[in-house]
Amino acid sequence: MATRDGQRVIVVTGASGGVGRASARAFAARGDAVALLARGEDGLAGAEQDVRAAGGRALPIEVDVADNDAVQAAADRVEDELGEIDVWVNVAFSSVFAPFVDVAADEFQRATEVAYLGYVNGTRAALRQMLPRDRGAVVQVGSALAYRGIPLQSVYCGAKHAIQGFTESVRCELLHDRSRVRVTMVQLPAVNTPQFDWVLSRLRRHPKPVPPIYQPEIAARAVLYAADHPQRREYWVGGSTVGTLLGNKVAPGLLDRYLARTGYDSQQTGERAARLRPNLWQPADAAPGTDQGAHGSFDQVAHARSPQLWASQHHGLLAAACGAAATAGAAVWLARRRA
Template sequence: MAEGRRAVVVTGASGGVGRAAARAFAARGDRVALLARGREGLAAAADEVQRAGGEALVVSVDMSDAKAVEDAAQQVADAFGRIDVWVNNAFAGVFAPFTEITPDEFRRVTEVTYLGYVFGTRAALRHMLPRNRGTIVQVGSALAYRGVPLQSAYCGAKHAIQGFNESLRCELLHSRSRVRTTMVQLPAVNTPQFDWVLSRMPGQARPVAPVYQPEVAARAIVHAAGHARRREYWVGGSTAAALIANAVAPGFLDRYLARTGFDSQQEQPTRDEHRGGPGNLWSPADGPHGHDHGAHGRFDDEAVAHSPQEWASRNRSRMGTGLLAAGLGAAVTAGLRRRTRGTRRSQGSWGSTFVR
């Protein structure tokens, strides 16, 4: 499915990573269905998709509503004729210590961020399995493996997505289905979420450095959609470092994050308009009288637009071939050197025998 004009669904498409991914799919000529709650953001995203060369379909939906998600998928299938790629990306979060998050808030984060992926996946499979073709991309995070303080609801949801996706992948392999699922684990990204997320921290929420531009994530998502035999993609050197460190020394990482995780996720001066409010947890951030927030947050000055690790992850097979060739070349060179040294020794001791 790497070639051709595809019918793509992107959830959480009104801003941030979803917005950037929708543009990236459109740039290759795909038809893109934009699913989210915020109408201002969806309208602006649709305009960007069309200007990038794609065809846009706007569907306003709350991903925590299973029936609404099923109806949205049917609307896409009716308009595009099929669904080739479904990208689960919508999420909600709360920045606060666990004891300061109410049960309703925790439930809401879980319903949007975890169950939204479950409902989206179920809706996608309903259209993909009869055709025995399609790809589901689960947009994850380094936090799917490594929990951090102040984001217990979000980290719990991302961990749940990881386990759910592994189970589904095994089931699809068991049935020899040609429907694929893969997961893209992201680093900290410069998105508007840090200005609209519900926060009870004394400072203003921010991503943990290093911060990547959403286009880095978008490139990885588009690549994963066309190369879904890979079970997982890691994006950004910080993601790789965090996951490796957590696998090797999780206890050390616990203590390190206990010391640094509070300060690294907030900054001064505080801006009271972004503290203690409902954020976008219960209603879209652009609201009935709001404005479009776009794909980028306020961290353009520090965010990086390229990731050597992300490139390496997308080009792993090419790198493997290059490394194999380099390894064979080194082995041949070493063998020739050993042979030359052996010949020289032979010439010294038994030259009359071996030299003609």
């Protein structure tokens, strides 16, 4: 896959902050041309500077992913100005931290339009460009919460569950049509992003990610790998993601009770809730000086490495190694029996 000048063209939604920002920077560092889709002017300007500093071409586009026509127009502009889209990465979202009964109907609807329908709109725009060429990849940035709901995040969990089902449906249709366009998911753990300073919250204390917390660059590496290897259905990032998903398969009822007991405190710091600039109705980084970049407020406790990510990317090698170890162990056992 190559553009008119040999670069690959990548589209990243939610590129002004967090995982989207880190992913855009990572794509740029290897020379890709990156279209940056987001609402916040200051964050977009910062992301554009990051991409250019990393050596990539940048095309910032101010767009609300909940607006399907605007997303389609953005895709057309990318193709006109950068070239044919090779990879589309859906990241953008908004949400509400609160018990479900404290979330107003219009807030739930708006967050769902961004966090779920934004992915639907992005995928539609990407496939409209990719299917006629019979090539390309869509990467859906998901979460362990696509499989396991937790308290205080009914909006976010509902959207991630919906994305999971939507993506599986689209994947089956592409396989039926024998298309070479691929759709894959990257299921993330808790990540240190600015969302915990941006998302509308009705909690008594300041919201935080559920530990263990990982830096957004970990997620970005997973997104890049998935973009290069979209044949896999999905990638799990972080040991906590693996533990959560496996635990939910084995004992979901026990997990319900555990989260009911621990899920409130684990998502709040000990500090009283600060006055946030919620990004639900308008971008939190719309004014000068409000660009927070990729990282949130938890650098001191966030992990910069994930051995499990390497394992996820090299599962074939690990399986072969385990098979070889098992064979060797069986040979030793037989030799001892014969002796």
